Every structure is written in C-alpha cells, then in structure tokens.
Amino acid sequence: MSEAKPKPRKTRIQQRNSETIIEAALDVFSKHGFRGATLDQIANAAGLSKPNLLYYFSSKEAIHAELLEGLMDTWLDPLRALDANGDPKEQLLGYMRRKLEMSRDLPRESRLFANEVLQGAPRIGAGLGGDLKALVDEKAAIIADWSRSGRIAQVDPYHLIFSIWALTQHYADFDAQVRAVLGGEDPFPGAEAFLDTLYTKLLIP
Amino acid sequence: MSEAKPKPRKTRIQQRNSETIIEAALDVFSKHGFRGATLDQIANAAGLSKPNLLYYFSSKEAIHAELLEGLMDTWLDPLRALDANGDPKEQLLGYMRRKLEMSRDLPRESRLFANEVLQGAPRIGAGLGGDLKALVDEKAAIIADWSRSGRIAQVDPYHLIFSIWALTQHYADFDAQVRAVLGGEDPFPGAEAFLDTLYTKLLIP
DNA sequence: GTCTATAGTCTGATAGAC
DNA sequence: GTCTATCAGACTATAGAC
Numbered sequence: 116m117s118e119a120k121p122k123p124r125k126t127r128i129q130q131r132n133s134e135t136i137i138e139a140a141l142d143v144f145s146k147h148g149f150r151g152a153t154l155d156q157i158a159n160a161a162g163l164s165k166p167n168l169l170y171y172f173s174s175k176e177a178i179h180a181e182l183l184e185g186l187m188d189t190w191l192d193p194l195r196a197l198d199a200n201g202d203p204k205e206q207l208l209g210y211m212r213r214k215l216e217m218s219r220d221l222p223r224e225s226r227l228f229a230n231e232v233l234q235g236a237p238r239i240g241a242g243l244g245g246d247l248k249a250l251v252d253e254k255a256a257i258i259a260d261w262s263r264s265g266r267i268a269q270v271d272p273y274h275l276i277f278s279i280w281a282l283t284q285h286y287a288d289f290d291a292q293v294r295a296v297l298g299g300e301d302p303f304p305g306a307e308a309f310l311d312t313l314y315t316k317l318l319i320p
Numbered sequence: 321m322s323e324a325k326p327k328p329r330k331t332r333i334q335q336r337n338s339e340t341i342i343e344a345a346l347d348v349f350s351k352h353g354f355r356g357a358t359l360d361q362i363a364n365a366a367g368l369s370k371p372n373l374l375y376y377f378s379s380k381e382a383i384h385a386e387l388l389e390g391l392m393d394t395w396l397d398p399l400r401a402l403d404a405n406g407d408p409k410e411q412l413l414g415y416m417r418r419k420l421e422m423s424r425d426l427p428r429e430s431r432l433f434a435n436e437v438l439q440g441a442p443r444i445g446a447g448l449g450g451d452l453k454a455l456v457d458e459k460a461a462i463i464a465d466w467s468r469s470g471r472i473a474q475v476d477p478y479h480l481i482f483s484i485w486a487l488t489q490h491y492a493d494f495d496a497q498v499r500a501v502l503g504g505e506d507p508f509p510g511a512e513a514f515l516d517t518l519y520t521k522l523l524i525p
Numbered sequence: 526g527t528c529t530a531t532a533g534t535c536t537g538a539t540a541g542a543c
Numbered sequence: 544g545t546c547t548a549t550c551a552g553a554c555t556a557t558a559g560a561c
Contacts, residue, residue, distance in 0.1 A: 243500035285486035295448035
C-alpha cells in the first residue's frame with residue numbers, strides 16, 4: 116500500500132522472480148554442487164534468460180549465498196525446538212523423527228548443505244563455528260543434565276547429536292546408494308522403525 | 321626383464337608417475353569434487369605439467385574413473401571381512417570399528433565416494449546396483465540369521481548396515497562441521513566410545 | 526617422455542536495444 | 544524488466560619441438 120517506505124526493496128514481480136530463481140537454484144545446486152552448477156541450468160529451470168537472472172542477483176555466488184542463508188534457519192529449527200522442560204526421551208526421539216521427516220521431504224536442502232560441508236564449508240564456515248556451535252552447545256548442556264539426573268542413560272551429548280544428523284541425513288544425502296541397495300523400495304518406513312528402536316535402547320538409563 | 325611380454329602395459333617410470341598422479345588426483349577430487357577439480361591443480365599436486373598428465377591418462381574422466389575403481393575394493397574390504405562363523409556381536413562391532421578407523425585414516429577416500437554418491441552416483445551408479453548390492457545382500461542375510469537364531473536382537477539388517485556407514489563416514493565427510501562444533505578437539509576417541517555403547521545396547525537380544 | 530604454445534569450448538558477466 | 548549478442552577468462556585437450 117504505502118508508497119513512502121524507506122526501503123521498498125522489492126516489487127511484487129521482483130519478489131516473485133527472486134523466489135522462482137531461488138527455487139530453481141536449489142534444484143541445480145543441490146544436484147551438482149556449486150562448481151558443477153551453471154547459470155544456464157538455473158536460468159532454464161527458472162524459465163528466465165541468463166542475463167535476467169543476473170538482473171535479480173549480482174552473481175552466481177550471490178544466489179548461492181542467499182539460498183544457504185535462507186535455509187539455515189529452517190534447517191536448525193528442529194534442534195531449536197528441543198525443550199529442556201519436556202520429557203527427555205520424547206524430546207530426543209521427536210527431534211530424530213523431525214530430522215528424518217526433513218530428509219524425506221526436503222532432500223534437496225539436505226544435499227545442498229552436504230555439498231557445502233563436504234568441501235570444507237568454504238562459504239558457511241563462519242556460520243558453523245558461530246551460530247551452529249552456540250546452538251549445539253546449549254542443547255548439549257540440556258542433554259548432559261538429563262544424563263546427570265539419571266532421566267536418560269549416560270551419553271556423550273555431542274556425539275548423540277552428531278549421530279542423529281548422520282543417521283537421518285544419510286537417507287537424503289546418500290539416496291542413490293540406499294535405493295541401489297534396497298532396489299527401489301521406500302527406505303523411510305524401515306528407517307523410522309530402526310531409528311526408534313536404536314535410540315530407545317540407547318537412552319534407557 | 322623380459323622384452324617379449326604380450327602386454328607390457330607399463331614401464332617402471334610409467335608405473336611410478338601413474339601412482340603419483342592418482343595420489344594427487346585423490347587429494348584434489350576429494351576436496352573439490354569432479355567438476356570443481358581442475359587438471360592444473362592435479363598437475364601441480366603431482367609435480368608434472370598438464371600435458372604430461374594427459375600422456376598418462378587420456379582425460380580427466382579417465383583419471384577419476386581409475387581412481388574410483390581402484391578404491392572400491394579397499395572401501396568394501398571391511399564388509400567383506402564380516403564372518404558368518406564369528407561371534408555376531410564381535411563381528412558387527414569389529415566392522416563398525418574398522419569403518420571408523422577408515423574414516424580417520426582415509427578421509428579423502430571417504431569424501432571422494434561421498435561426492436560421487438551425493439550427486440547421484442553418475443559415474444559409479446552401475447557399481448552400486450551390482451557388486452555393492454550383491455555384497456550387502458549376502459551380509460544382510462547373515463545378520464538376519466543371527467537375529468532369527470536369537471544371537472543378537474531383532475534388527476533390520478539393511479538399516480543396521482546403513483547406520484554403520486552413516487555414523488562412521490560422517491566423521492570424515494562432515495569433518496568441517498564436527499570440528500567446528502567441537503572446537504578443534506579430536507572427535508575420534510569420543511566417537512568410538514559412543515558407537516561402542518550404541519551398538520552394544522542395540523544388539524543385546 | 527616432457528615441455529611450451531595454443532586450439533576450441535564452456536561459462537560468468539556485461540552492453541545495449543527494446 | 545527482459546532479451547540478443549558478445550566479451551573475457553578459465554578449462555580440457557592437442558600439436559609439435561626437443
């Protein structure tokens with residue numbers, strides 16, 4: 116409505132095209148990695164010309180950076196939701212299940228981060244040592260408390276969190292391998308049952 | 321010695337240079353992925369000129385292919401060693417420990433495969449559906465037998481194997497993230513203790 | 526066998542018409 | 544805002560001297 120906003124950053128059409136580009140970039144970057152992806156592929160996927168892409172984003176780097184930044188929050192939400200006041204086993208199993216759902220529903224996002232971290236996190240290295248470490252430290256302290264008070268078994272909280280990341284994201288990141296071995300069968304029902312058992316047994320004091 | 325071999329494929333110097341190139345290529349491909357790696361980087365790392373590289377291998381693809389093929393065996397050796405006649409829990413924990421050692425001692429190899437699988441295994445897709453699936457099927461049958469006879473708990477053998485892959489390779493493939501969170505502390509002692517506990521509890525009937 | 530020079534291609538980014 | 548045309552640099556691969 117208002118015409119006098121101090122920073123009218125984006126018109127409706129700009130907003131719409133930016134989103135289309137980000138969506139297309141997610142497709143391409145997650146499939147080929149940063150270096151493997153080309154602006155041509157992204158432009159095609161977005162239904163725009165290459166120069167038009169660069170009218171909305173100043174460079175290939177800029178698209179990738181905005182994509183990663185925008186997803187970081189979504190990606191860490193399940194861990195943020197871990198509640199110190201909830202039931203320990205329920206909280207941890209719930210966290211694992213939400214992460215597994217994300218692997219099933221957002222595999223491109225998982226592979227985008229995997230590509231980035233696998234190559235040494237050249238573009239989000241700072242974010243890992245900063246926000247991510249702070250969040251993990253906070254939640255690890257909660258888990259350590261649960262262990263100390265005997266509400267769950269003695270476990271190293273950091274490796275427990277790593278294990279949840281590794282086990283759930285594996286089904287998105289190594290999808291090609293998992294499906295090759297299972298011969299096309301849907302891995303997720305079996306995965307959830309397995310992980311439920313695994314963590315239930317681990318956490319019993 | 322003999323001059324009359326039917327296929328004297330490689331002289332000593334050819335052998336030596338080929339190995340130097342493969343070693344350099346492992347370094348570069350594992351760090352940047354196939355597309356991200358350049359022949360210049362590999363040539364530099366090998367201490368050879370770019371055309372000289374292509375005297376030994378017909379193309380960038382050829383270097384990558386030989387590298388992957390040569391490593392596939394090493395990579396699957398620990399699973400091959402799983403012995404149907406051994407003690408079930410000992411066999412499975414031993415397999416996990418060997419895989420964790422490989423993550424620690426051969427992280428470049430782990431990341432090379434991770435890069436390949438993450439992008440849909442475009443160059444070894446056949447190997448996954450063939451040899452790998454056959455090997456996993458064979459070992460999964462052994463594990464299923466152990467479960468049936470009550471020597472270990474009821475577990476889905478495929479997801480058990482996936483979990484060992486995911487948990488052990490995570491420490492090599494996501495090294496940047498693990499170290500960022502742990503603040504430089506060596507992850508492996510803690511990882512081994514955690515994984516020992518995890519699988520011990522899981523496998524108790 | 527190894528090198529310098531370079532051909533030929535791909536790709537990120539820009540110029541400029543509409 | 545969007546397009547066609549195109550530049551400049553990087554890259555794989557080859558030619559050809561030594």
